[in-house]
Amino acid sequence: MYSIQDHVPVSIVIANYNYARFLRRSIDSALGQTYDDAEVIVVDDASTDGTADVIASYGSRIKPCLREVNGGHAAAFNTGFASSSGEIVLFLDADDYLYPNAVSDVVDAWEENTAQVQFRLHIVDEQMHVKDVFPPAELPFDSGDVTSKLLRKGRYQTTVTSGLAFKRSVLNSVMPVPEQNFRQGADGYLATVAPLHGEVTSIEECLGAYRIHGANHSVFAEKLGQRARWRIEHDFRRLEALSDQATEVGLEVPDDAGLHDPVHIEERLASLCIDRERHPVASDSRLSLAAAGAVASLEMNASRRRRAMLAAWFLSVGILPHQMAKAVLSWKLVASSRPQFLLRLSKAIRHAVG
Known part of the structure; x- marks a missing residue:
């Protein structure tokens, strides 16, 4: 495990496209971490709403990356990662948010061979009312070396973007995310290939919120x-x-x-x-x-x-x-x-x- 004395630098990359109405809550959650060595990078993928004003209001507290052309989920991940410096990198969708202890708990759980940490999220509605847990508590996370499951069926029990954290050296091996193939669902790419380069460490507690609303790609x-x-x-x-x-x-x-x-x-x-x-x-x-x-x-x-x-x-x-x-x-x-x-x-x- 990393220790407090290690002062492991962490990057939180927020990927946004036309989510101005949710973005402030997401940024505030990243800035409000109890861990004191976390940079916050906000990637805007050429939004056409009021996102620019939201980002500008934070000044130097965040590192903005403003894309001129919309490239999709993978492009936003690649842009944010290229601007990050943390040894641990979390990707946070702009309609989701983290709880204050999220980064501290991730760092505390990290093992020497960890490639990826995953944690559960509360499912919330647009008003942030908790509706459920994702993944459901009755579905155990797969942890440790999940290579055999990946090779057999191409999947193991993991979670979505905002419940994942990755080791920088592993991301260096698997990124950039192919942008044409993963305009949506770039987290699926990372969570699939990262475990080939290390172990998966799971945290059973909910460390953030996964917001379900009418505009989610996953909801139709x-x-x-x-x-x-x-x-x-x-x-x-x-x-x-x-x-x-x-x-x-x-x-x-x-x-x-x-x-x-x-x-x-x-x-x-x-x-x-x-x-x-x-x-x-x-x-x-x-x-x-x-x-x-x-x-x-x-x-x-x-x-x-x-x-x-x-x-x-x-x-x-x-x-x-x-x-x-x-x-x-x-x-x-x-x-x-x-x-x-x-x-x-x-x-x-x-x-x-x-």
């Missing part, structure tokens, strides 16, 4: 097919990047890695059921995906009850008539579509396994 429940297709393509780009990085360190990712990942299979099923004509994998069938999903579910790091229920869900989507399968699918992916009895059952299960 009324367009499930579109969301599923984007996530499938994003997974394919992640797997390609993982394969490239793995090759550099003498490892190999199997061609069928995605078919061992329940999260990826779920998106493939959603895309296929909702809009077969636009589904990006022509060879997929509901039954084959459902079978793969059931097997992958039983191999998850989760409670036996959760694994069994997810496996049953996959099989039901695979074998039910198409309209019924779509209904069962939407019940899982869109909470607002669930009948009341399912909402009560879901809460009871989470309470039982939490």
